Amino acid sequence: MPDGRPLLRVEHLRKVYASGRGEVEAIGDISFTMDPGELLCVVGPSGCGKTTLLKCLAGLLRPTSGLVEMEGSPVTGPSPAMAVVFQEYGRSLYPWLTVRGNVELPLRHKKLSRAERGRLVDDALDAVGLLQSARSHPWQLSGGMQQRVAIARAVAYQPDVLIMDEPFAAVDAQTRADLEDLVRELHLTRGISTVFVTHDIDESVYLGQRVLVLSNSPTRVQEDLAIDLPPERDQLTTRALPRFTELRTRVYEQIQRAKRGPVPSSVDARPVRPGPQARDRTDGH
Amino acid sequence: MTAVGTGRARPRDLGVQVAENVLFAVGLPVLAVGLWAVWSTRSTNRFLVGPRTLLDAFRQTWIGPAFADDVLPSVYRLLIGLFTSILLGVAAGVVIGRFRPLREILEPLLEFFRAIPPPVLIPVAMLLLGITDTMKVVVIVSGAIWPILLNTIEGVRATDSVMLETAYSFRISRWDRLWRLILPAASPRIMTGVRQALSVALILMVISEMFASSAGLGYRIAYFQRNYLIAEMWSGILLLGLIGVVLAVVFGVVERRVLRWYHGMKEVTRA
Secondary structure, rough: OOOOOOEEEEEEEEEEEEEEOEEEEEEEEEEEEEOOOOEEEOOOOOOOOOHHHHHHHOOOOOEEEEEEEEEEEEEEOOOOOOEEEEHHHHOOOOOOOOOOHHHHHHHHHOOOOHHHHHHHHHHHHHHOOOHHHHHHOOOOOHHHHHHHHHHHHHHOOOOOOOOOOOOOOOOOOHHHHHHHHHHHHHHHHHHEEEEEEEEOOHHHHHHHEEEEEEOHHHEEEEEEOOOOOOOOOOOOHHOOOHHHHHHHHHHHHHHHHHHHHOOOOOOOOOOHHHHHHHHHHOOOO | OOHHHHHHHHHHHHHHHHHHHHHHHHHHHHHHHHHHHHHHOOOOOOOOHHHHHHHHHHHHHHHHHHHHHHHHHHHHHHHHHHHHHHHHHOOOOOHHHOOOHHHHHHHHHHHHHHHHOOHHHHHHHHHHOOOOHHHHHHHHHHHHHHHHHHHHHHHHHHEEEEEEHHHHOOOOOOHHHHHHHHHHHHHHHHHHHHHHHHHHHHHHHHEEEEEHOOOOOHHHHHHHHHOOOOOHHHHHHHHHHHHHHHHHHOOOOOOHOHHHHHHHHHHHHOO
């Protein structure tokens, strides 16, 4: 890890749900740290506890054991230093409020002057390119635009960490590419530290400076991979880089291994078939 | 729906469209009154009166001092009863809807009280409260509160979990959570409850006055009936119907304003 205090520190995080038929271990043992200004992607097989991890980070769930620390102090509840962008934009935005009303709502309890609040809202809407839709209602916008509103709401909140839970899982491929570039741009221009949870391998490599691969349950960190692609990324050229393919293959292998559970070695040498992951991106539209 | 149709129509169709709408709205009532007029000239039943007689009786009975003596007090009690029902029903509904243990404890009890027909409470209310305005308002509330309360509980309970989580994660204050999340989220159900409460309240307004009163619409109608003032009695019934229509229209206007987002959203998802 580079020197300096980590922004976010997760240590031996474990989460067990008590259910009717006994206990379900959603997260086994996760530890990692995140530096200020980092864009960290968390990827793992579906059902591996990504959302649980995110909710523990955001203070929406109490871990069964272990520690989540934000700037040196433990996270015990929702923190003003964090903002979440949920996957289900349709259920996360309030349909009775306008776009502006939605973005402004979390700022109401912050001690800000009216003018200051208005400036933050305008700035955030401008950043996601929706200033002209401020007076519309969310349901009048397309899915991609609605998710932009949710991102604007998070940006206006001025968090130290932006937490995104598979935010683009429900939009079509072109919109998704645009939104990915928006996240990159916000990260580059504003230096917002971001935790981006996804199940999409390509997306994690394209977006992240670092990719955390989670294993299947009981969830552990399978691999912590630095993404050494140039910071200026582009949907066409970056994805065509040999290094991009290498990294994607690497993540893919790790996920395949994670799915099979913690079986030691011997499986590494298996060739990677390009089929499934290529489909992974183009499925569903 | 009609508004949308009219809005989309080309200018030369507009006149035809408006005429069509008007015809549809008043056509059947006009026809019914016509038939009624023809029929009444042939009928010899003295308990059924024709439209002319009824209209005359209406003018003589209700336009004048009776309006201030009987109609206004009734309407006043009706409105007080309705607003009290809305206030109590929504307030209690939010509390009960938000706390599951409370809901589970109260549900059987609420079902029981709801099942009691409110008119049977009138003698009890008379004993406890005397023959007062309060007693009549209590009777109205005792019936009108249930649809509002039960619908509010259901609406609050069904508040979307992701919307709630969003509110928690952004640390939205309790106050904003109530006024900008829970109440708006429940508002379609609350409005459904209020709509049902309107007719219940009108019925109970009349019945409470028929039992024990010396003024009011219900009292007047019962008085006319006992004194064989048949046309006057019918005119009172007509007035009740008109009050019901006015209530429904006012409610419709308020509902369209409050639930504009809801209807807009439904229109979009249907398209």
